[in-house]
Amino acid sequence: MLPDHQLLRIPGPSPIPPSVQRAMSQQMIGHRGQETKDLLQRIKPKLMPIFGTEQEVMIIAGSGTAGLETAVVNAVNPDDEVLVIVTGSFGERFAKLCSEYRIQTHRLDIEWGKSVSPESVERYLRQHPSIKAVFSTYCETSTGVLNPIEELAQVVHHNSNALFIVDGVSCVGGVESKMDEWGVDILITGSQKAMMLPAGLTFVAASNRAWKVIAANKRPRFYLDLKKYQITLAKDSTPFTPALSLLFGLEQVLKLMEEEGLEQVYARHQLMKNMTRAAFQAHGIPLLTSDTSASPTVTAIKPADFPAEELRRIIKKEFGLSIAGGQQHLEGEIFRIGHMGYCSPADVLQIIGIIEIGLQKIGKAIDLGKGIRAAQKVYIG
Ligand SMILES: *Cc1c(COP(=O)(O)O)cnc(C)c1O
Numbered sequence: 001m002l003p004d005h006q007l008l009r010i011p012g013p014s015p016i017p018p019s020v021q022r023a024m025s026q027q028m029i030g031h032r033g034q035e036t037k038d039l040l041q042r043i044k045p046k047l048m049p050i051f052g053t054e055q056e057v058m059i060i061a062g063s064g065t066a067g068l069e070t071a072v073v074n075a076v077n078p079d080d081e082v083l084v085i086v087t088g089s090f091g092e093r094f095a096k097l098c099s100e101y102r103i104q105t106h107r108l109d110i111e112w113g114k115s116v117s118p119e120s121v122e123r124y125l126r127q128h129p130s131i132k133a134v135f136s137t138y139c140e141t142s143t144g145v146l147n148p149i150e151e152l153a154q155v156v157h158h159n160s161n162a163l164f165i166v167d168g169v170s171c172v173g174g175v176e177s178k179m180d181e182w183g184v185d186i187l188i189t190g191s192q193k194a195m196m197l198p199a200g201l202t203f204v205a206a207s208n209r210a211w212k213v214i215a216a217n218k219r220p221r222f223y224l225d226l227k228k229y230q231i232t233l234a235k236d237s238t239p240f241t242p243a244l245s246l247l248f249g250l251e252q253v254l255k256l257m258e259e260e261g262l263e264q265v266y267a268r269h270q271l272m273k274n275m276t277r278a279a280f281q282a283h284g285i286p287l288l289t290s291d292t293s294a295s296p297t298v299t300a301i302k303p304a305d306f307p308a309e310e311l312r313r314i315i316k317k318e319f320g321l322s323i324a325g326g327q328q329h330l331e332g333e334i335f336r337i338g339h340m341g342y343c344s345p346a347d348v349l350q351i352i353g354i355i356e357i358g359l360q361k362i363g364k365a366i367d368l369g370k371g372i373r374a375a376q377k378v379y380i381g
Pocket residue numbers: 012063064065066090137139140141167168169170190199
């Protein structure tokens with residue numbers, strides 16, 4: 001194998017564009033000087049359309065989970081009841097986070113691989129009128145499901161006064177988000193998935209309703225206190241030392257997204273999803289999710305007659321191609337391909353070609369090239 005040649009196709013961290021890598025290697029600047037203010041001033045307006053909001057997007061140094069914790073400690077009062085929709089391991093994380101804070105946490109558990117139906121949330125809220133916040137993942141990375149956020153926001157607001165809080169870590173930047181129009185109260189993402197950066201930044205935007213709850217919330221918090229970020233960001237600054245190298249990279253990421261056009265970014269992710277799914281469908285290899293609930297950023301495959309782990313091992317060994325396995329009870333049962341951020345249809349053709357060789361090598365008799373052909377047809381249209 002060619003040394004130092006890696007094909008990283010797990011659902012985050014994802015590859016980093018060379019121009020972003022170069023931007024991040026700039027020399028350090030003073031974090032309280034004019035250059036940093038100018039940098040934040042340039043970044044701020046370009047984050048808003050990615051969230052689909054007129055609100056400022058807070059930038060916090062920390063991994064995606066810091067963003068989830070930020071939402072919990074700022075928006076949930078000490079004796080509030082909350083509902084967490086659990087469609088996989090990241091919904092689970094939200095539930096655990098809430099329980100750790102001794103919040104009375106209701107769980108709506110959905111079979112892994114399925115998206116949540118808005119009707120089930122509606123029923124739950126009608127039976128539990130005291131719920132103050134509803135948490136959902138947008139893309140559930142562990143299963144490749146994209147939950148119907150627009151419809152969920154509607155049922156939350158029609159059936160309760162709860163805030164609707166969404167973990168968009170593995171799709172915001174690759175999938176359209178219309179936070180204001182849909183009525184999402186808090187939307188969170190991270191830097192290392194569709195945002196094409198290393199891990200280390202989390203982004204949090206809040207609606208006017210959410211900001212009111214946050215301002216009145218008596219829960220103690222310090223580093224993750226959103227009000228501090230709001231006050232300082234209004235002055236083009238941050239409450240603590242910003243992760244400047246990541247901000248240099250972020251500016252370049254936003255420039256790349258603007259150049260491509262957000263509509264095109266989202267269309268590219270849809271296309272990659274469709275190509276990937278068509279390839280496995282052509283081979284008769286089952287997918288974990290249905291066409292309608294599948295995420296444009298990650299595809300989960302659930303093989304019936306070959307071991308997922310053996311496939312992962314051989315393509316890593318021979319081609320340096322990393323794809324992800326399953327989490328928790330899906331470990332060994334599924335494999336997951338990340339096609340988000342710095343990934344194009346050309347990469348999808350490469351992934352499929354390599355996987356076909358891997359399948360042949362682990363002894364599954366397949367028609368070589370059949371998946372590639374199916375993906376090519378999707379591309380050509
Ligand atoms: C990756 C991810 C996170 C954040 O994980 P970190 O390891 O803390 O960055 C949160 N939610 C989802 C849906 C994710 O995919």
